Amino acid sequence: MPKPQIAARIASIPPSGVAEMMRLGREMEQRGEEVIYLVQGEPDFDTPPHIIEAAREAMARGFTHYVPGEGLLELREAVAEKLARENDIQADPKSEILITxxxxxxxxxxxxxxxxxxxEVLLTDPAYGPYEAMVGLAGGRVVFVPLMKSDRGFYFVSEEFESRVTPRTKAIVINTPNNPTGKVMTRAELEMLGELAQRHDLIIIADEVYEKLVYDGRQHVSIAALAPEFKARTIVVNxxxxxYAMTxxxxxxxxxNSALTSAMTKVIYQSGRCATAFVQRAGIVALRESQDRVRQMFQAYLERRRLMTDLLATIPGVSCPSPEGTFYVFPDVSSFGMGTWDLAKYLLNEVKVVTTPGRYYGVQGEGHLRLSFATSTANIRLGINRIGHALERLWR
Ligand SMILES: Cc1ncc(COP(=O)(O)O)c(C=O)c1O
Structure with a gap:
């Protein structure tokens, strides 16, 4: 028998729901159909011009070589300034920040x-898909903690986490503002999780990539800012x-902390070597110079969020609390009595709108669709109107 060519760990990687729906949408587009995408996980805006200019300049100045695995010191310093200014986190740029x-x-x-x-790694259900795949690649086991549902959205219950901790539990992954639910964790919820991590000696991996997309006067809070004991066991990922629309x-x-940073630097060094030199120079400019574009993009998302939720509210059978953060809504469509993979495919086939089935994000995601409003208001109007017509037909 020939040896298998592919390592067994690859079999642990679940397929991506977004990629699968995108593929189906593109296939349809190639057949000449006018497809509306409400799946995108990235800003539709261009990177602000002053950041592009900084990269161009850095390239011309010779930032085209390897840089240290941990990143340019000046960028780490700019990150440290940003953390102190915006997140109330004090971090040593020389030992506690890693550029990725x-x-x-x-x-x-x-x-x-x-x-x-x-x-074992605790993950909320629902959660962003790649976490599970990454834990599997490391040989770990994911233990899902179901979030509870109310008509205002998803929320955390301390006992659900506590009861799933075992002597093998090593870490917990949190993501606030949350993809796909749009939830922003409260200070009280973060304190509850920090104390749980403290009691059971767990590492907290805190994914904060949507920190700037928080609505209605809420505030993004980093768990690392709440107590020095929490910071000591947290890896903030941003x-x-x-x-900056820089996907x-x-x-x-x-x-x-410095031990974790040094361990993670080894992973970067042995896989990607370092982040691109001139891109890091542009990162310094992004953090230190005008944030006007960031504010403008925020205003646009705010308007789109209102448009999308207002339109969804007019569709009988759809219940959609306004997301507290991110650029996704996660409406409850369970009243249509269809599995969400089937429902997403139905919407694509019937009215050519690409959405992401909530089931992709976990068992608790079943009954929901994820729709992205990182697209034009025209697309949002057209897409939601089409969805409304298709769902209406299901009542008959
Ligand atoms: C929750 C979450 N974390 C991480 C990422 C990946 O971000 P990056 O482009 O920085 O790799 C995404 C992208 O969609 C995301 O939604």
Whole structure:
């Protein structure tokens, strides 16, 4: 028997719901159909011009070589200033900040640095899909903690976490503002999880990539800011992707104690080597110079969020609390009595609108669809109107 060519760990990677729906949408588009995408996980805006200019300049000045695995010191300093100014986190740029090629790499470095084979990692259900795949690649086991549902959305219950902790539990992944639910964790919820991590000696991996997209006067709070004991066991994962519309640049940063940072640096060094030199120079400019574009993009999301939720509210059978953060809504469509993979495919086939089935994000996501409002108001209007017509037909 020939040896299998593909390592067994690859079999643990679940398929991506977003990629699968995108693929089906593109196929339909190639057949000449006019398809509306409400799946996108990235800003539709261009990167602000002064950031593009900074990269151009850096390239011309010779920032085209390797840089240290942990990133340019000046960028780490700019990140430290930002953390102190905006997040109330004091971090030593020399030892507690690691520059990554985006939050995806940051999450991967965090998981690889802390999860041993057989370790358990607590993940909320629903959760962003790649967490489960990464834990599987490290040989760890995911233990899902169901979030509870009310008519105002999803919420955390302390006992649900506590009862799933075992001697093998190593870490807990949190994501606020949350993809896909749009939930922003409250200070009280973060304190509850920090204390739980404290009691059971767990690492907290805190994905904060949507920190700038928080609505209605709420505030993004980083768990690392709440207590020095929490900071000591937290890896904050953040990136430039969503805030600065820089998804294609691949730039992010992790913040953690020096032992964790040094362990994660080894993962980066042995996989990606370092983030691109001139992109890091542009990152300094993004953090230190005008934030006007960030504010303008926020205003646009605010308007789109209102439009999308107002339109969804007119569709009988759809219940959609306004998301507290992110650029996603996660309406409850369970009244149509269809599995959400089937429902998403029905919407694509009937009215050519691409959505993401909530089931992709976990068992608790069943009964929901994720719709992105990182697209034009015209697309939102057209897409939701089409969805309304298709869902109406299901009542008959
Ligand atoms: C919750 C969450 N974390 C991380 C990422 C990845 O971000 P990056 O582009 O920085 O890798 C995404 C992208 O959709 C996300 O939704």
């Amino acid at each position: 090629t985006g939050a995806t790499m940051g999450l991967y470095a965090a998981v690889m640095a802390v999860v041993d084979p057989g370790d 990136s430039f992707s969503k805030t 294609g640049w691949r730039l992010g940063y992790n913040v953690a």
